[in-house]
Amino acid sequence: MKEQDLFPLLEGYNNISIFTHVRPDGDAIGSSLAWAKALIMLGKNVEIYCPDVIPERYSFLPGYERFQDQFLPHKKEKLLAFVLDCSDLARLEYMESQMSQVEKIVNIDHHITNECFGDHNLVKTSAAATAEIIFQLIQENNLELDQEISLSLYAAISSDTGSFRYKNTTPQTMRIAALLLENGVNPYLVSEKLFDELSLNKLLLLREALYTLKVDEKHQVAWMSMKESTVRKYNASPAELEGFVNYAKNIKNMDIGVFFYHGNDGETKVGLRSKNSDVARMASYFGGGGHPLAAGCTVKGRAGQVEKKILKIIREAL
Numbered sequence: 411m412k413e414q415d416l417f418p419l420l421e422g423y424n425n426i427s428i429f430t431h432v433r434p435d436g437d438a439i440g441s442s443l444a445w446a447k448a449l450i451m452l453g454k455n456v457e458i459y460c461p462d463v464i465p466e467r468y469s470f471l472p473g474y475e476r477f478q479d480q481f482l483p484h485k486k487e488k489l490l491a492f493v494l495d496c497s498d499l500a501r502l503e504y505m506e507s508q509m510s511q512v513e514k515i516v517n518i519d520h521h522i523t524n525e526c527f528g529d530h531n532l533v534k535t536s537a538a539a540t541a542e543i544i545f546q547l548i549q550e551n552n553l554e555l556d557q558e559i560s561l562s563l564y565a566a567i568s569s570d571t572g573s574f575r576y577k578n579t580t581p582q583t584m585r586i587a588a589l590l591l592e593n594g595v596n597p598y599l600v601s602e603k604l605f606d607e608l609s610l611n612k613l614l615l616l617r618e619a620l621y622t623l624k625v626d627e628k629h630q631v632a633w634m635s636m637k638e639s640t641v642r643k644y645n646a647s648p649a650e651l652e653g654f655v656n657y658a659k660n661i662k663n664m665d666i667g668v669f670f671y672h673g674n675d676g677e678t679k680v681g682l683r684s685k686n687s688d689v690a691r692m693a694s695y696f697g698g699g700g701h702p703l704a705a706g707c708t709v710k711g712r713a714g715q716v717e718k719k720i721l722k723i724i725r726e727a728l
């Protein structure tokens with residue numbers, strides 16, 4: 411699908427649903443809010459769905475309160491769905507099964523592992539963030555790019571590029587960011603909210619995580635873990651663990667950082683980050699995916715056993 415093909419498609423629908431992935435990041439949230447606002451300004455009825463709680467740190471984004479975690483469409487209405495920033499429909503967790511109520515799915519994403527599950531697929535792996543593709547959609551179709559949309563897009567791109575520091579940051583990323591700044595975005599507000607501000611809970615959880623830090627200097631892997639019960643002890647949400655894996659990855663002479671989150675349901679969510687190795691490939695052994703340098707998977711089994719299994723694959727792959 412090309413950007414210009416979008417408009418004829420939109421003309422056939424008044425009701426549009428936007429979906430994004432579980433454990434939503436800044437790109438998932440910002441892209442959804444920006445695209446929703448653009449469609450609302452076209453006169454569409456738009457709902458936004460995410461099978462998870464939206465972290466409070468994103469509450470500065472206009473429309474934050476619009477996210478819903480239950481998809482209950484009116485049966486009679488013809489529905490067009492946009493699925494944003496999802497490499498596959500399983501990322502919508504329990505909402506995946508409800509997608510049968512949708513007439514057409516448009517899949518917009520930048521993950522290299524994207525399965526092209528949509529009726530229309532706009533997948534650009536060269537884009538640093540899904541928000542870059544949304545920006546292009548808005549521009550190519552001459553839609554209005556107001557200050558609210560600009561803020562959401564800027565936050566999304568800023569989030570997926572680690573504040574324009576990661577390898578995915580391209581000259582095009584900077585050109586788009588420059589245009590968004592010209593539209594009145596305050597870059598300090600975004601970096602303060604996304605990167606500097608810490609809740610006390612997050613800091614206390616980080617202290618717990620750092621106690622578990624282990625390193626394998628030979629294989630240049632460092633890992634940390636946390637149990638769901640620890641998160642509950644602080645009355646916190648697992649979303650507060652976002653970014654912890656980077657502390658392991660960032661250690662000098664380490665290549666790969668791993669974070670294990672052991673849920674009470676016997677499932678471990680594994681976050682993988684790397685400086686140089688393809689961790690998406692490692693995650694794919696366990697049915698996961700992501701980007702070469704940032705990936706994840708979910709593995710069933712006893713906590714200790716899961717950790718051993720994952721570390722074994724990493725050591726063998728290196």
Ligand SMILES: [Mn+2]
Binds near residue numbers: 539540570
């Ligand atoms: Mn993204």
